[in-house]
Structure formats: C-alpha cells, structure tokens
Amino acid sequence: MHMADALLSPAVGATMWAGSAAAIGYSSKKLKENLDNKTIPLMGVMAAFVFAAQMINFTIPGTGSSGHIGGGMLLAIILGPYAAFLAMASILTVQALFFADGGLLALGCNIWNLGIYPCFIIYPLIYKPIAGDGRNVQRISIAAILSVIIALQLGAFSVVLETLLSGKSELPFNTFVLLMQPIHLAIGLVEGIVTAGIISYVQKVRPEILQAQPLNTGTSIKNVLVAFVILAVITGGAFSWFASTHPDGLEWSIEKVTGKGELDEATQGIAPALKEIQEKTAFLPDYSFKPTASEEAPADEAPVWPGIEAGTSLAGIVGGTIVLLFTLLIGFGIRLFKKQ
Amino acid sequence: MIFNKAIKGVLPEGIMTFDEKYYNIGFIDQLSYKDTFVHRLDPRAKLIATLFFLFTVVSFSKYEIAALLPFFLYPMLLMTIGEIPFMFIFRKVIMVSPFAIFIGIFNPLLDSAQVAVFPELTISAGWISFLSILIKFTLTVSTALLLIATTSFPNVCHGLRQLGLPSLFVSQLSFLYRYIFVLMEETMRIVRARNMRSYGERGKGIRIFVRIVGTLFIRTVERAERIYFAMLSRGFQGDMPSLKRFHIATGDIVFALSVGVFLYVFRLYPATQILGRFVQGVFS
Numbered sequence: 001m002h003m004a005d006a007l008l009s010p011a012v013g014a015t016m017w018a019g020s021a022a023a024i025g026y027s028s029k030k031l032k033e034n035l036d037n038k039t040i041p042l043m044g045v046m047a048a049f050v051f052a053a054q055m056i057n058f059t060i061p062g063t064g065s066s067g068h069i070g071g072g073m074l075l076a077i078i079l080g081p082y083a084a085f086l087a088m089a090s091i092l093t094v095q096a097l098f099f100a101d102g103g104l105l106a107l108g109c110n111i112w113n114l115g116i117y118p119c120f121i122i123y124p125l126i127y128k129p130i131a132g133d134g135r136n137v138q139r140i141s142i143a144a145i146l147s148v149i150i151a152l153q154l155g156a157f158s159v160v161l162e163t164l165l166s167g168k169s170e171l172p173f174n175t176f177v178l179l180m181q182p183i184h185l186a187i188g189l190v191e192g193i194v195t196a197g198i199i200s201y202v203q204k205v206r207p208e209i210l211q212a213q214p215l216n217t218g219t220s221i222k223n224v225l226v227a228f229v230i231l232a233v234i235t236g237g238a239f240s241w242f243a244s245t246h247p248d249g250l251e252w253s254i255e256k257v258t259g260k261g262e263l264d265e266a267t268q269g270i271a272p273a274l275k276e277i278q279e280k281t282a283f284l285p286d287y288s289f290k291p292t293a294s295e296e297a298p299a300d301e302a303p304v305w306p307g308i309e310a311g312t313s314l315a316g317i318v319g320g321t322i323v324l325l326f327t328l329l330i331g332f333g334i335r336l337f338k339k340q
Numbered sequence: 341m342i343f344n345k346a347i348k349g350v351l352p353e354g355i356m357t358f359d360e361k362y363y364n365i366g367f368i369d370q371l372s373y374k375d376t377f378v379h380r381l382d383p384r385a386k387l388i389a390t391l392f393f394l395f396t397v398v399s400f401s402k403y404e405i406a407a408l409l410p411f412f413l414y415p416m417l418l419m420t421i422g423e424i425p426f427m428f429i430f431r432k433v434i435m436v437s438p439f440a441i442f443i444g445i446f447n448p449l450l451d452s453a454q455v456a457v458f459p460e461l462t463i464s465a466g467w468i469s470f471l472s473i474l475i476k477f478t479l480t481v482s483t484a485l486l487l488i489a490t491t492s493f494p495n496v497c498h499g500l501r502q503l504g505l506p507s508l509f510v511s512q513l514s515f516l517y518r519y520i521f522v523l524m525e526e527t528m529r530i531v532r533a534r535n536m537r538s539y540g541e542r543g544k545g546i547r548i549f550v551r552i553v554g555t556l557f558i559r560t561v562e563r564a565e566r567i568y569f570a571m572l573s574r575g576f577q578g579d580m581p582s583l584k585r586f587h588i589a590t591g592d593i594v595f596a597l598s599v600g601v602f603l604y605v606f607r608l609y610p611a612t613q614i615l616g617r618f619v620q621g622v623f624s
Contacts, residue, residue, distance in 0.1 A: 007440060041564055048515075053557075098364070169446065170466060175446075315406075
C-alpha cells in the first residue's frame, strides 16, 4: 500500500510533502523541548527493530499466504506520538531509498498515510481512551486491535484519494475503494492481533516500559490534533481545488511563466473548470505537437477529436527510438571508455 | 510493503527473502562508497537534482510517452559514470513494480477511447496511459535508487542536515541506519533458527511470530539501554555533530546547472517529436 511516484501528480505530491515535513518539524521541536537524551538512541533502535520485524513473515491463518507487520501503531504505543512519528518517518525514508518502496516524491504521502494517522489521530483518540493507564492487558489488546484496523483503513483510504486526485489512474472512486478497504480490513485485523500479542508479551515481561512513556503530555496532544485537523482541511480544500482546476499544476505554472498557455483572469471559475475537466477526459488534450517552427503550425492546428494526427505519433515513435538508441549508445560508450 | 502479502502467490518474485533484503542493503551500502565523479559530487547537489528530476517526470500529462524518453539519459549517465551494475538496478525496479502495475492495468480496461497510432492501427487510450505510468515508474524508481547507490547514507544525512532538516530527525535517520545492520543480523539468526525447527507450515503461525518478535523487542530495549550508557560515558549530549565539511566545488555547480538546463529544455520542448519529424523530413 505504499504510494508510488508514477501515480502521483506534482500538486498532490508537493502538498503531502508539505504536510509531512511540517509534522516532522513540529515533532522534532516538541521532542527537543522536553528532551530526554535517552529517547534518541531508543528511537533509533526501536525503528531498526520495526524495520527488522517487518521482514519476519508469518502465516495468516486460513489463507495460507504470509504477512508481516507495519509497526506504526506499535511504535506509537511504546514511544508516544512524537518520537514514534519521527521513527516511522525514518523507517519509510530508508525503505524509499534502499528498497524503492514507494518513492521519494511519494514519501510525503507514505509518511502521512502510515505515520500521521497512527501517531497523531488514532493514538490519542482511540488507543489512549480505551487502553487507559496500560495496566489492564485485556483493554490494551482491544485498544491495539481496534487502533491498527482504523489506522490502516484511514491509510488505505488516503491512498485512494491521493491516486484519484493525481488523475493518472482511470479507476473510479467506488471500485477503487472496494478494492482497497476490504483487503486492508483483513490485513488490519491480523496486524492488530499481532500488535496486541506483542504488547501484552511486553506487559508480562517488562511492564515498566509501557507505563513509562515519558513524552505523553496529555493536553498538548489535543492541540496538535486540532492543528492537524485544520491543516488537513485547508490543504485538502486547497489541493482538491488546485487539482481539479489545473489538472497539472506544474504544467500550468510553466505555461504561465512562458506565456504559452495564456490563462487570463476571465477563464477562472466553475464553467472553465468544468470545461477543463472535460478536456482532460477527452483524449490527449495537450499531446498534439506544439509548433516550434512557424511553418509547421497550420498542419497541427486542427485538433479535432480524436485529436491525434497519425503523423504526430509516427514522429513520436521514430524520435523515441532514436532517443533511446542514443541513450544506450552513450551508456555503452562510457562503459567501454571506463574499461580501458 | 504490506500490500505485498495481499498479492503474494500472484507475483511471488515481488517478495524478497530475509537474507536477500539484508544483502541488498549491504550491497547498496558498498556501492555507495565507490570513488567516481558521481560519488564525489556534493550530496546536496545530488539530492536537489534528484528531486527536481522526479517532479519534472511526474509533471507530464498522463498520456505522454515520447517526451518522457529523453529523460532516460539522466539515470543512464549516473549509472555508467557511477559504475553501478545495470542488472542490479533493473532487478530492483522489477521487484517493486507490482503496485504501479496493479493500479495502472485498470487504465486499458476503463479508458477505451480508440486512438489511431498509425492510420490503420488503433488501440485504446488506456494502453497509452498505462505505458506512460510504467515509463514514469521506471524513471522515478531507478533515479531514486541511483541516488542512494552513489551517495553514502552518512553523506545523505549530512546533506539533509545542511539543507535544513531538523537535526533531531537527521540523527534519528543515522541511528536507524547504524542499528539496521546489527538488528538484521540478530533477526536473521532468529529466523534461521525458526526455519530449521519448523516443518512445513508448523511454527510459522502468529503465536510463534508474536513470541519471536516479543523476545526480539525485549533484547532491543536492553540493547538500547546499553548503547545509551556507552554513549553517555563517551560524552553524548543529545546531538551527533559531524566533523566533515562539504564545500561546493566547480564540478557540483556544473552538474547542477546542466541538470537544470536538461530538465528545462526537455520539459518545455517536445524534442522527441522534433527529432522524429526531422528524420522523416530527411528520408521523405
């Protein structure tokens, strides 16, 4: 369920990066304020622990397939929200870099989906109230299972929203939701049981770990939550408008800078926006050859649907083949040169 | 990653065994300490260039194919000048492709508008957008992998710190990276012991898993305590400053400028089309 770069539009990627980066900055600041030096190595080792534990597979009962844990909720329960969020963000960063899970642009989305929800929404709102002071094993288990399930549902739903707002996939909302949510309900149930199992094992062997939680200041979590809800609404509103009016943010801004697209003020509004969506759903809105030499212009200025002139795509294929051959040639050339 | 288990069986090659993952990280780590022109570049220059490259690639419209092709030049140059084995990057790209393929494969089914590629040959538009997703996927994944294969992780962290990321988060990243190798070796021993003792599916269920992870967890906490005391006795005060100082060299400026110009030109001008037309003009 890691988001992939190729499915993202720049607007969505940048918005999610901004949200996640703000959360990283805020958590670092919060942790620094009541810094206990002991937390830093503990966070590092715990993150490495989750990283390693993710690689141990277990058999999911009744299916024969195997699964592994995600670990965001486990970290939140043990380290408290701020430290857990930074630990989760670091895990996702290393995974994006070394395993190419997700990708660097999608990292903002992934940190949001797998870090923000468990640490800042589920932990204070669902886990804490149910688990109480962390002494009752049954309450902890129920809290852990519920938390993991809801966190995963939120995460999966965000993947759907991010993909749809990016507009690279044709999947309709309903189908996509039906595809993602039930699978993650099952995964969440299994992961919830496993998380509850680990927590109650820890409770049995080293109960003081669960009761310590040095960085849980009750009131500030509420503030964070309020801040995040506001942030989410603002960014959500902003980028959904952005995504629907200008399907391609960067392209739009480039056109504006170079003066090619010529969007004057009168074209802003609902009707042009709808028209633009319509154009987007029509085939290849901006694929047709943009004339650079003036004598070629007349031939290309009739983009009647299906809007593609056979010559254009032929030119694309010929040019593409040459470009790829050229790239390969350079590659082999350098290899050969280096061997000597 | 979680997603993998849902489609295991359909795409078994997408799942690496524990040992493979471990050796994979180790291998990239090894590659990143080579000494080539690409490796010597300032990590900040590489980080920023990579980010701009990724943004430029995903900014293309969903039906774009031809204009994306020149962008293969950048990873190709990093790979050859940086002496990174092609097959290694290629295999990793294939390995992580299931999610993009899984989402993208619906495009040909759902977007069935017919498009003429040649005057006689028509295909559904969804195939074009699917191909576009695959090309973008290959470009973004290979470039990100090449960044880490040509820049050692401590240098990445150092670059991030200089670029203004909170020092606490950067310390967290470098701590994680140090402990990954230690903990993975420990975990590998545990997993091997389990595999030796389990026959078929016995011993691989959730109960045993919880016990294993629970034990690993307790050991980890105890290790963290030992590490903390060791760090304290060596004068740890909450931060890990680096003595290394990077200076922007001429090579870095040349690199950054040429990447910038490259991205700018190939984003704004459909070079592939122009080239294709030019060649057609020559031969007709």
